[in-house]
Amino acid sequence: MKDTFKNDIDKGLSAPEKTLPSKYFYDKIGDALFIKIMNLPEYYLTKAEFDIFKNQTQHIIKGLKISPDRYFELIELGAGDGTKTKELLKVLSNNNYLFKYIPIDISSNALEQLESRFTEELPAVKIAPKQGDYFHVLDSLKASKHPKVVLFLGSNIGNLTDTEAESFITNLSAVLNTNDKVLLGVDLIKPEHIVLPAYNDKAGITKDFNFNLLNRINSELDANFNLDHFYHAPEYSETTGVAQSFIVSKRDQEVRIEALNKTFSFRNGEKIHTETSRKYNDDVLRSILKNSKLTIASKLLDSKEYFADYILVKS
Structure with a gap:
């Protein structure tokens, strides 16, 4: 399982448009956060x-x-x-x-x-x-x-x-x-006013859910993501019916993942796609x-x- 996780993270962060698989939201912490999300008024x-x-x-x-x-x-x-x-x-x-x-x-x-x-x-x-x-x-x-x-x-x-x-x-x-x-x-x-808050709740639980993936990479793959240097940014289009979640870099920065023996560069404003929610x-x-x-x-x-x-x- 760890090798698959490691390979998926490497593949996603090495892509021209960076991605992280949403299936890795779910560990013990992620499961608890998602239960909280399901009980939010916006969700x-x-x-x-x-x-x-x-x-x-x-x-x-x-x-x-x-x-x-x-x-x-x-x-x-x-x-x-x-x-x-x-x-x-x-x-x-x-x-x-x-x-x-x-x-x-x-x-x-x-x-x-x-x-x-x-x-x-x-x-x-x-x-x-x-x-x-x-x-x-x-x-x-x-x-x-x-x-x-x-x-x-x-x-x-x-x-x-x-x-x-x-x-x-x-x-x-x-x-x-x-x-x-x-x-x-x-x-x-x-309409957007119904959908978007479900992925951007006022309590910030959905942000924590997305950021838990960075925490997992830090703890399981010995990385040094600084969560303060990123923010959570969901989007939704009524025309396409597609909602997407992104983690966005606040600055030019580098992140080291020791388990991969690689360093990844992030530009200011660069997005990491974490989830699609098609309607x-x-x-x-x-x-x-x-x-x-x-x-x-x-x-x-x-x-x-x-x-x-x-x-x-x-x-």
């Missing part, structure tokens, strides 16, 4: 999708066309703390559905906490966590021929470029069997699905129509 995404899972659980089950007497695997990509999913699991468990819950996450800390909490709160649910980058776990899905429902929630797909999202969905489609389902949660395109509508999603065998079966909206959970079916 509507989690609340909106929770609204769907809390108040439309039966609609989700009906849309997925799962029955109590047929065993299936409920696979969640990027499970996080599982708060929303628990609403679905409770109903499935209380109604004696036959299933196994397989949460997948890059953060072993998040999975350990999820398994501990769910084992206590939902003892009847069979849980089989898998730690890793879900891009690499997809192949392991092929081995099982049981019916599958794949949850990809929280607008995680929005962290990918359209090209990456299309590739991911096409690869996901390829490892699923006919009539398998995907429940895909996406943030919808909205969706029906047309964008259809474009992403075009080379897959997944089709839109239904769509559930929260009460404010900020967020959508699409049910996709493999044909």
Whole structure:
């Protein structure tokens, strides 16, 4: 894992337009910060999708066309703390559905906490966590021929470029069997005054979340990033529907990363891209699905129509 982290950081900071992978936000500190973000007044995404899972659980089950007497695997990509999913699991468990819950996450800390909490709160649910980058776990899905429902929630797909999202969905489609389902949660395109504060909260928690990545590089790769010499700068375009986060250098400076035996130069005002959060509508999603065998079966909206959970079916 450390070698992969080291190589990804080297590749990103060596690029003409510097980047750092958002997946490395998540360690023990990052997980705790993201939980704080989800509870911020500005961060509507989690609340909106929770609204769907809390108040439309039966609609989700009906849309997925799962029955109590047929065993299936409920696979969640990027499970996080599982708060929303628990609403679905409770109903499935209380109604004696036959299933196994397989949460997948890059953060072993998040999975350990999820398994501990769910084992206590939902003892009847069979849980089989898998730690890793879900891009690499997809192949392991092929081995099982049981019916599958794949949850990809929280607008995680929005962290990918359209090209990456299309590739991911096409690869996901390829490892699923006919009539398998995907429940895909996406943030919808909205005005800037709603979206931008979600990535630039007044308390500065999102800034700390981004800067935690620099702290990780300092501690794990023996670097000397001075966080006071950078600032957090999110952007959003209503036209493109794309939000992006950047860490920006306040001055000309050099940063040494001993684990790489390299020094990186930063110009005053130079950006490090840390995250993309693409917003969706029906047309964008259809474009992403075009080379897959997944089709839109239904769509559930929260009460404010900020967020959508699409049910996709493999044909």
